Amino acid sequence: MHEMALAGSIRDIIDEVAHAHGDRRVERVVLEIGELAAVEISALRFGLEVALKDSFGENAIIDIIAVAGSGWCMRCATTVALPRRDAACPQCGSYQIQPTAGTEMRVKELMLAAVNEAAVDDEAHERSDHV
Ligand SMILES: [Zn+2]
Numbered sequence: 253m254h255e256m257a258l259a260g261s262i263r264d265i266i267d268e269v270a271h272a273h274g275d276r277r278v279e280r281v282v283l284e285i286g287e288l289a290a291v292e293i294s295a296l297r298f299g300l301e302v303a304l305k306d307s308f309g310e311n312a313i314i315d316i317i318a319v320a321g322s323g324w325c326m327r328c329a330t331t332v333a334l335p336r337r338d339a340a341c342p343q344c345g346s347y348q349i350q351p352t353a354g355t356e357m358r359v360k361e362l363m364l365a366a367v368n369e370a371a372v373d374d375e376a377h378e379r380s381d382h383v
Contacts, residue, residue, distance in 0.1 A: 258296060266281065288321040322351075325346055
């Protein structure tokens with residue numbers, strides 16, 4: 253499943269950034285996902301839940317921002333809204349549309365926890381000991 257692979261690469265980015273900032277935990281992750289990126293949001297959320305276990309992003313809040321798709325219609329010679337890759341031009345009905353926006357998925361923002369949070373760390377260890 254392609255969302256699992258995506259979740260894995262998001263985890264890699266999170267761990268890399270967290271490590272580069274003194275092994276701080278990541279509290280919030282903001283993802284931008286284009287309508288044309290062919291990402292199933294619920295599958296991605298599930299994938300992240302699994303992938304972020306035992307990572308710096310465990311228990312992080314995941315915010316997903318949907319980016320509207322659009323494309324260049326050859327017949328109209330203009331940019332039109334494109335909710336799916338196989339959608340027709342809303343103006344002329346043509347299928348000859350070149351996607352121009354909404355095809356990407358990226359990590360827009362990572363919010364790191366404050367440096368000194370020993371209390372929270374202890375709590376986290378305790379919790380995992382009981383599992
Ligand atoms: Zn058109």
